[in-house]
Amino acid sequence: MNKRIDLLGRGKMSNESFINLSMLVVLIVAFVLASICIPRYFSMDIVLNLLANNWYIVILGIGVTFLLITGNFDMSVGGIIAMSGALSAYFCQTQQEGFSELATGLGMDYGVSVVLALLGSLAIGAINAFFIARLKVASIIVTLGTMSIARGVAEVINQGAQRSAGLPDIYGVVGNWTLFGPIKIAVVIALVLVLLALFVEKKTTFGRRTYLIGANQEAARLSGIKVERHITLLYLLSSLLAGITGIILASESRAAISTRGEGFEFNALVVTLLGGTSINGGFGSVAGTVVGALILGVIASAATSLLLRPEWQFILKGVVTFFAILAQRYALDKRNA
Amino acid sequence: MSKDKVNNMENKGIAPNRRRFTSRHIIKNVYVYAILILVVLVLSLLKGEMFQRGNFLFWDNITNVLRLSVPILIISGGFTLIMISGNIDLSVGSILSLTTVVYAILVRDGFGFVAAFFLTAALGVVLGFINGWLVMKMRITPVIATLITMNVYQGVARYLVPEGVSAIKSDDLHKMPEWIGEFARNEVIPGTGLSWALIMTIVIIVLLVIVQRFTVLGKYVAAVGGNRTAAELSGINAVKVVWGVYVLLGVLSALSGVARGSYLTIGEPYTGAGTETQAIIAVLLGGTAFTGGEGSVIKSVIGALIIACLTLGLKSVIAPYWQSLAIGVVLVLAVALNHVLSKEKLAAE
Numbered sequence: 192m193n194k195r196i197d198l199l200g201r202g203k204m205s206n207e208s209f210i211n212l213s214m215l216v217v218l219i220v221a222f223v224l225a226s227i228c229i230p231r232y233f234s235m236d237i238v239l240n241l242l243a244n245n246w247y248i249v250i251l252g253i254g255v256t257f258l259l260i261t262g263n264f265d266m267s268v269g270g271i272i273a274m275s276g277a278l279s280a281y282f283c284q285t286q287q288e289g290f291s292e293l294a295t296g297l298g299m300d301y302g303v304s305v306v307l308a309l310l311g312s313l314a315i316g317a318i319n320a321f322f323i324a325r326l327k328v329a330s331i332i333v334t335l336g337t338m339s340i341a342r343g344v345a346e347v348i349n350q351g352a353q354r355s356a357g358l359p360d361i362y363g364v365v366g367n368w369t370l371f372g373p374i375k376i377a378v379v380i381a382l383v384l385v386l387l388a389l390f391v392e393k394k395t396t397f398g399r400r401t402y403l404i405g406a407n408q409e410a411a412r413l414s415g416i417k418v419e420r421h422i423t424l425l426y427l428l429s430s431l432l433a434g435i436t437g438i439i440l441a442s443e444s445r446a447a448i449s450t451r452g453e454g455f456e457f458n459a460l461v462v463t464l465l466g467g468t469s470i471n472g473g474f475g476s477v478a479g480t481v482v483g484a485l486i487l488g489v490i491a492s493a494a495t496s497l498l499l500r501p502e503w504q505f506i507l508k509g510v511v512t513f514f515a516i517l518a519q520r521y522a523l524d525k526r527n528a
Numbered sequence: 529m530s531k532d533k534v535n536n537m538e539n540k541g542i543a544p545n546r547r548r549f550t551s552r553h554i555i556k557n558v559y560v561y562a563i564l565i566l567v568v569l570v571l572s573l574l575k576g577e578m579f580q581r582g583n584f585l586f587w588d589n590i591t592n593v594l595r596l597s598v599p600i601l602i603i604s605g606g607f608t609l610i611m612i613s614g615n616i617d618l619s620v621g622s623i624l625s626l627t628t629v630v631y632a633i634l635v636r637d638g639f640g641f642v643a644a645f646f647l648t649a650a651l652g653v654v655l656g657f658i659n660g661w662l663v664m665k666m667r668i669t670p671v672i673a674t675l676i677t678m679n680v681y682q683g684v685a686r687y688l689v690p691e692g693v694s695a696i697k698s699d700d701l702h703k704m705p706e707w708i709g710e711f712a713r714n715e716v717i718p719g720t721g722l723s724w725a726l727i728m729t730i731v732i733i734v735l736l737v738i739v740q741r742f743t744v745l746g747k748y749v750a751a752v753g754g755n756r757t758a759a760e761l762s763g764i765n766a767v768k769v770v771w772g773v774y775v776l777l778g779v780l781s782a783l784s785g786v787a788r789g790s791y792l793t794i795g796e797p798y799t800g801a802g803t804e805t806q807a808i809i810a811v812l813l814g815g816t817a818f819t820g821g822e823g824s825v826i827k828s829v830i831g832a833l834i835i836a837c838l839t840l841g842l843k844s845v846i847a848p849y850w851q852s853l854a855i856g857v858v859l860v861l862a863v864a865l866n867h868v869l870s871k872e873k874l875a876a877e
Contacts, residue, residue: 264671318860326867329818331616331671335805336859343853351849449849457679460672470669500691505683509676516668 207476209526210467210519214482221486225493232496236373243373245488246381247272247436251459252466252480253388254429258330259460259468260405260475261422266334267319268459270341271312271433272452276441277345278308280354283362293350294357301361305438312434313427315341320423338456346449355446366443377439384432388477401425405473461508462487465515487511556869560814560830567834571841584841591721595712595791597836598729599624599784603803604810604832605736605825606780609773611811612740614753614820615663617774618674620781620807622681623655624800627785629685632696632795635708649782655681656778660771678804685797696795704793712791725787732780733829740825749773753820805855806835812862817870831862 204212226233251268258265282304284296299307315337322333348354368376392398404411404418412418441447465483468475490511494503571584594601603620610617627648634644655677662673689696698704712725740746751759752766760766781800788799813831816823835858842854 322860322863322867326863328863328867329616331618332808332812332818333860333863335808336856336863339805339852339856339859341856343850343856346849346852349849350847457675460675464672470672500687502683502687505679505686509680509683512672512676513662513668516672517666 206523206526207467207474207479210523211476211479211482213519213522214465214467214479214486214515218482218486218489221489221493225489225496229493229496232493237492239372239374241485241488241492242378243375244492245484246378247440248455248458248462248484248487249381249481250384250432250436251455252462252484253384253477254425254432255459256463256466256468256475256477256480257388257392257401257425258422258429259463259470260401260473261425262405262408262470263323263330263422263425264334264460265319265426265429266331266456267315267337267341268429268433268436269452269455269457270338270343270345271315271430272437272440272455273345273447273449274315274341274348275308275312275434275437276451277348277354277447277449278311279304279438279441280358280362280447281348282307283359284354284357285359287357290357293352293354296354296357301359308438309431309434311344312430312437316427316430317423319430320426323426324419324422342449342453345447345451349447349449351449353446353448358445363442363445366439366441366445375443377443380435380439385477385481392477397421402473407473458487458508461512464512467519469519552869556815559865559869560827560834563813564830564834564837567837567841571837574841574845584837588721591726593836593840594726594729595721595723596840597832598712598725598787598791599781599800599803600806600810600832600836601729601829602732602780602784602787603777604807604814604828605733606773606777607807608811608814608816608823608825608828609736609740609746609749610770610777611816611818612753612820612823613749613770613773614756615670615770615773616674617659617777618671618804619655619659619678619681620777621800621803622678622685623652623778623781624785624788624803625797626655626681626685626688626800627651627782628789628792628799629688629696629795629797631786631789632704632708633688635789636696636698636702636704636795638702641707641711645786648786649779652779652782652785653775654778655782656775657771659778660774663774664767664771682797682801689795689797695792695797697793709790709793712787725790728783728787732783733825736825745769745772750821750823754822802855805859806832806839809855809859809862810835812859812866815866815869818863818866 255265255268279301281296282299283301284294284298286295286298297304318337318340319330319334322328323330366375366377370376370379392401400411400416400421403414403416404421408418437452440451462483463475463480465486466475466477466479466481467483468479487508490507491504494507568584574584603624607617607620630651631644631648634647635641639647659674659677662668662677663670666673668676693699710724712723714723716722716724716727740749748759748764748769751762751764752769756766785800789795792799810831811823811828812818813834814824814827814829816828838854838858839851842851
């Protein structure tokens with residue numbers, strides 16, 4: 192009896208820290224395995240590249256993690272990435288006679304066009320929120336629709352191709368602002384956002400309410416939490432983060448491409464699940480999502496180094512996610528039994 | 529006192545016989561047919577060069593639309609059952625792609641039609657079985673489980689197509705036999721435009737309607753979707769029922785893969801992309817509740833016809849890059865319509 196009380200007491204870490212820690216161990220094991228199996232894998236470059244190549248999935252993961260904690264999906268993030276890139280390009284392209292249609296835009300200031308592009312992203316988030324929070328429609332169905340709408344807007348603006356001509360020089364600045372080595376300003380933005388998200392998650396009532404809604408929506412509503420407003424805010428947040436990601440990615444390649452971000456919604460979901468966030472019970476953390484993104488990064492780069500065909504990444508991603516879900520559930524069951 | 533009470537009940541329309549005749553109920557029953565007629569009428573008014581022989585309602589054009597939409601017609605029928613059971617299967621498009629590729633490989637490597645047909649169907653059983661296993665045995669949320677298999681099946685389909693080639697087709701070693709297109713393209717009765725694939729589609733739809741309406745299985749599926757605990761307490765094995773529906777949907781997707789492979793005469797690994805979204809639209813237009821428990825196969829098939837007419841009609845009217853936006857808008861509208869028409873149920877609860 193005493194022992195049991197002891198276990199529940201201070202000496203024991205929370206389930207969340209336990210999962211985070213074990214996924215960190217998985218990350219280290221995966222990295223060590225890759226370093227052993229692949230010659231010249233273990234280097235500073237690889238570590239820096241892991242950060243440089245996965246920042247966008249981390250930013251997307253923040254919004255998706257919060258939503259998944261409340262039991263909702265957001266499949267529209269990939270489409271929003273393409274849309275915000277296309278909108279920001281269209282608004283700031285020069286207005287000149289004689290240019291082809293894809294090289295002429297509205298000729299606005301870059302700052303204004305970024306704000307407008309983010310507003311467009313928020314509009315998609317607002318559609319999601321209206322149907323999911325107000326009308327209580329299954330989130331997967333609505334966000335599949337808005338995914339199609341957002342990507343469709345990008346395709347219509349780009350006329351199925353891409354906008355790369357007639358862009359002002361400032362368009363390419365944000366995405367290519369290099370600090371050192373392969374590390375660009377986007378990595379710093381991602382880090383700041385993660386720290387902010389961790390603060391919100393752990394230290395604010397907003398964060399704790401998110402968990403409560405996920406654990407028991409009805410109880411949350413009865414204890415005075417405005418569930419509708421909360422989920423609305425989370426969808427707006429997720430689409431805003433996707434919009435920011437889209438603008439940075441478009442800036443990085445100095446072009447708005449309509450296929451940008453295809454499949455990112457699945458990647459964001461995979462890293463969130465790898466990080467231990469559970470769909471059925473107000474459980475998870477942005478810290479886990481970051482670890483999940485790094486695990487996926489190690490696996491992807493190892494697969495590329497082993498000269499596997501790119502198709503393997505689809506299969507690997509699915510299989511890894513499946514085992515991660517099962518292993519985490521098994522570990523938690525054992526621990527709490 | 530008691531008389532007042534009776535009056536009250538009648539005013540609120542609680543008497544079950546009366547509710548059948550409210551205007552909303554009638555609209556709910558016929559609107560999907562009305563939309564189909566409206567879409568066809570509008571498309572027929574857009575006469576001109578875009579349709580074969582100048583008119584959407586020309587018989588050749590109708591059979592052409594039907595032939596192209598065999599997969600969505602078959603899949604949306606099965607998709608209805610999975611939605612009624614309160615689950616979802618996002619992997620149908622990937623199963624369609626994978627089975628198209630596998631069918632093309634089998635045919636190219638010298639299997640006869642019957643062998644290739646049944647081997648592909650068997651693959652569908654396996655793929656559906658895996659979905660059901662993940663959802664019902666491993667208890668992974670349906671959305672996540674089928675998103676995983678969606679990506680894995682898509683990956684396998686792309687992996688089976690050799691590097692540097694876009695689809696399974698005749699190459700130096702093997703030659704695709706001439707008869708691969710017969711199943712979906714040749715007319716069974718000359719002059720009607722009916723192919724074997726279309727006849728198979730009609731038979732499958734009729735069977736699905738019978739299963740849903742007149743068999744115990746249909747009742748079980750609705751019971752599980754309506755209230756799983758109650759269904760299990762009354763002796764229904766929910767695991768077996770839903771697992772069975774997943775297997776059924778796998779087989780149906782595989783059969784549509786055979787039809788698609790035969791129609792294209794090549795094994796295209798991307799051919800099924802977006803089918804899950806189209807199936808969801810069809811089922812929602814058909815009035816199936818997204819919470820499960822009720823729905824109708826025949827209305828979903830009508831919904832699938834609407835989608836087929838719209839996509840093919842739009843393709844000939846506007847530039848292809850509008851397609852994605854149009855699909856998204858139609859899906860959101862279908863969700864809204866579905867919500868408005870199911871309000872009655874929400875109010876009653």
